[in-house]
Amino acid sequence: MKRWVIVAGGDLEPADLKELRREDRVIAVDGGVLPLLKAELPFDRAVGDFDTLSGEGVLALKKRGIRVEELPAEKDVTDTQYAVEQALAEGAGEILILGALGGSRFDHSLANVFLLEKVESAGVRGEIRNSHNRLRLYTGNGREMIVERGPFQYVSLLPLSERVEDLHLKGFRYPLAGATLLRSDPMGISNKVIAPRATIRASSGRLLVVESSD
Template sequence: MKRVVVIAGGEVTQEDLHHIRPDDFLITADAGIEPLLDLGMNPHLAVGDFDTAGEEYLSKLEDLQISYRTLPSEKDVTDTHFALEEAIKLQPNEILLLGALGGARFDHALANLYLLEWLATTTSIPCTLVAGKNQICLLIGPTTICVTKGDTRYISLLPCSSQVVGVTLKGFRYPLNDATLTRGLSLGVSNEITQESGEITIHSGKCFCIQSADF
């Protein structure tokens, strides 16, 4: 399978949903089904305890002949975590996570960021979290990636481990050469690509790579 899109129960904009391609496999977690149905799109699988979306959605899912898995309200993983586990079973080339930030629950937003780390350390499937003008992925060294400028202006590297060692940035307004980023400090925030693409290399450590725009 080429790509699985998981739509969580946080804030989802029309701009976010425009990232969905016709051949994507769609999995919604709890209230993540609402914006999809509002747009006239049906998920291939809906999961959750549906404490947010409401039990009336179960009848709607049956009427629409949408496959769903109901989960207990008392469980060891969040609905989004469970949806990602279902996505992994499909062995896609890529996972796109929508609706994972925003909304009233900051604890869920932070937990969803940690899920990027869980995915990166337990699978080889790349996952990108998209929320409005922000695209977030997790990098684990040693690695080198090429990032394109696109519609985003800023790129920030925020350590997830205590330190990220051997950071080299090419094609950026503020280049780095074999630098060390320390968690809690802001050295890696608000850099800019000066060309059509830039290169990021890290030797060791884990960090969030956030591409964002403020317009």
């Protein structure tokens, strides 16, 4: 199944766009149009209220034959949420969100992180990524999540639910066996993978898995 990449209008470095593959379906969200145009990278459509793009910019997109969906400024969803819901409706097998973090609006960054729950609830793999971080969701139901040792130095496990029960970590610098993590106690910060493949397993609760580098 196709991977869909959503390029949002948050902080985006040129290196982040190297994540794009030729076969990806790409939706540019509002200001996310600009780095794609600058890098001369193709995308399938542009969506948003385009408050960061002039009317002339929108017209230029249409003249290039790019599908543009202009959304009202006042609506019940964010532009990025709209793009995620489009990708899910069109059968995405995986969703990667770039440009989801940073900028002056922390609320938008946090809202984008929570969109990973919408993606997972639809049975689709989702992640947020930039040059320094990779964010994924783990739902505790007894299954394992594999974290491979790679370019990221740290792995932090942050409960999104009030509690994460019966947590087992193997292959990490700080292993756990049957532990409980609380959302109010960030003890899962800054672990490290020391085996080629580490595993996370819990019986209940939901974790935000953040791989990061300095």
